Amino acid sequence: MLTVNLKNKRSRKMFIFYCSMIALPVLQVVIFYFGVNINSILLAFKNYDRETGAYAWTGFEHFIKVSNEMFTDVTWSFAFKNSVLAWSVSLVVSMTLALFFSYYIYKKGFGKNFFRVMLFLPSIVSGIVMVILFRNLVDNFIPAVVVRLGGEEILGLLANHDTTMLVLIVYGILMGFGTNVLLLSGAMSSISSSITDAGQIDGANKWQEFWHIVFPQIFPTFLTILIISIANLFSNQLSLFSFYGSYAEAQFYTVGYLLYKRTLAASYAEYSDLAAIGIILTLIIVPITLGIRKLLEKVGPSNG
Numbered sequence: 001m002l003t004v005n006l007k008n009k010r011s012r013k014m015f016i017f018y019c020s021m022i023a024l025p026v027l028q029v030v031i032f033y034f035g036v037n038i039n040s041i042l043l044a045f046k047n048y049d050r051e052t053g054a055y056a057w058t059g060f061e062h063f064i065k066v067s068n069e070m071f072t073d074v075t076w077s078f079a080f081k082n083s084v085l086a087w088s089v090s091l092v093v094s095m096t097l098a099l100f101f102s103y104y105i106y107k108k109g110f111g112k113n114f115f116r117v118m119l120f121l122p123s124i125v126s127g128i129v130m131v132i133l134f135r136n137l138v139d140n141f142i143p144a145v146v147v148r149l150g151g152e153e154i155l156g157l158l159a160n161h162d163t164t165m166l167v168l169i170v171y172g173i174l175m176g177f178g179t180n181v182l183l184l185s186g187a188m189s190s191i192s193s194s195i196t197d198a199g200q201i202d203g204a205n206k207w208q209e210f211w212h213i214v215f216p217q218i219f220p221t222f223l224t225i226l227i228i229s230i231a232n233l234f235s236n237q238l239s240l241f242s243f244y245g246s247y248a249e250a251q252f253y254t255v256g257y258l259l260y261k262r263t264l265a266a267s268y269a270e271y272s273d274l275a276a277i278g279i280i281l282t283l284i285i286v287p288i289t290l291g292i293r294k295l296l297e298k299v300g301p302s303n304g
Contacts, residue, residue, distance in 0.1 A: 044275035048268045055272075062276035070280075079253040086169050086254060087233050094173045095226070098180035103210050105181070106188035116185070120178035130175070131242040138167055158243070164252060168238050175239070180225060187221035188214060216301035223296055230289045234259075234281045255281070 044062055046055035070076045101119065105112045122130055139156025147153055157163045191214060199213045215222070237256040240248045246261055263274055 040275045040278060043272055044279050046272055048272065050269065053268075058272075062272045063280065066273050066276045066280065075250045075253060075258065078251050079255045079258045082165065082238070082252065083233055083236060083254045083256070085165070086172060086236060086238050087229065089169050090173050090176065091226070091229060094177055094180060095222075098177060098184055099215070099222070101181050102184035102188055103214060105185045106191075106214070107206075116181070119181050122175050123178045127175075127239070127242055131171075131239060134171055135243065161249075161251070168240070168243070168252065172236070172238050183221055183225060184218060187218040191217045219300050223293070223300065226296070227289060227293050230292060231285060234285055 043055070045057060045059060047058040047061065048055055101115065105116055109115075135158060139158050143154050143156055154160070157167045195217070196209060196213055199209050204212065234255040236254055237260055238252075238254045240252060240254065240257040241260060246264065248257065259274065259277065262270070266274060
């Protein structure tokens with residue numbers, strides 16, 4: 001344990017310097033994390049009085065109200081279904097492709113630097129710019145190409161309700177793909193070449209090298225990305241606000257978009273409902289996240 005002898009003048013100066021350096025970050029955490037969240041938790045148990053302009057304690061009234069709403073309002077059904085669907089597809093497709101693209105870059109495949117830049121480019125360019133480009137691609141360019149090739153005139157892929165959700169999920173995958181590749185390829189680059197060289201001497205092919213040597217070494221990074229994606233399950237808007245503003249159709253809602261839209265239009269009286277919703281969703285997602293993390297830490301590969 002580190003101890004500081006404050007009787008020593010030099011130690012006192014170091015201690016004062018240390019306290020001055022961490023004072024601002026600690027203050028920010030106390031105010032903007034603990035302060036805001038504690039206030040939000042308390043708000044869920046209060047009701048706004050329009051006449052006095054003050055909040056009064058009402059117990060679990062808002063929890064009962066929003067729980068009934070979640071089970072009876074079809075909008076919530078759409079939101080939960082779309083959030084889980086988007087997360088599931090993104091997990092399978094994005095993480096699988098990110099692992100193999102990262103391995104390709106790690107093995108110094110042809111054009112590795114080009115792929116690294118191009119895959120991360122969507123994360124650098126302004127989100128609104130990417131939305132405009134992507135919308136023009138799927139709603140204007142692709143239908144025009146189909147007609148030019150002799151096909152029948154078709155609706156844009158976003159305008160066609162049969163393909164809208166698929167297009168939104170694909171866009172979400174593209175936007176997060178580069179970040180995953182950057183993190184995973186960075187983890188792979190730290191693997192000692194002596195380990196892979198030993199595998200090659202033993203006759204391991206590319207697949208065996210990846211599965212038995214590389215993946216166990218980067219599993220902590222993979223697990224971190226997975227856990228973060230689970231924790232963000234109910235906050236993912238699927239870029240609906242960027243595409244549609246506040247006018248997306250209910251059948252395409254995600255939980256993140258629904259909460260964001262309600263928060264934008266909320267009055268003081270509705271803040272308590274939103275705080276209660278936040279607590280309920282937290283109580284749902286926290287045990288799921290911790291449980292999956294515990295499970296994967298037990299059954300996942302060891303890099304020992």
